[in-house]
Amino acid sequence: MxxxxxxxxxxxxxxxxxxxxxxYYIPYSEGVRSGELIKISYKGMxxxxxxGEISQGISGxxxxxxxxEDQKEQVIADLQKYQGRYVKVTYKERYxxxxxxxxxxxxxxxxxxEQSPHFRGLKDE
Numbered sequence: 001m002x003x004x005x006x007x008x009x010x011x012x013x014x015x016x017x018x019x020x021x022x023x024y025y026i027p028y029s030e031g032v033r034s035g036e037l038i039k040i041s042y043k044g045m046x047x048x049x050x051x052g053e054i055s056q057g058i059s060g061x062x063x064x065x066x067x068x069e070d071q072k073e074q075v076i077a078d079l080q081k082y083q084g085r086y087v088k089v090t091y092k093e094r095y096x097x098x099x100x101x102x103x104x105x106x107x108x109x110x111x112x113x114e115q116s117p118h119f120r121g122l123k124d125e
Contacts, residue, residue: 040052050069
């Protein structure tokens with residue numbers, strides 16, 4: 001009986017591990033988006049995660065919400081520095097989200113400051 005119980009628990013752990021590995025390591029899509037960085041925050045009650053938003057339209061009607069993993073310290077620092085500016089972010093979309101990683105299934109891996117298409121003639125410091 002103990003052997004059967006151990007096999008069942010081992011099987012459940014193996015399936016859970018394979019599910020996690022699939023969800024975490026195999027991206028659904030990868031891409032680039034740009035817009036005005038309107039929010040970057042560290043939020044949560046029990047588990048704190050980094051979350052951000054980019055406005056992709058003039059009126060703010062199109063909002064791209066994303067998460068950043070804690071180990072991406074340079075990305076977090078750059079996003080905090082570029083708050084309120086036009087940026088281009090490279091992201092990875094996962095099949096789903098785990099609550100300890102972030103609120104969204106979009107995870108930013110790189111950020112670059114860009115020239116706003118709305119103010120092409122102005123110099124940005």
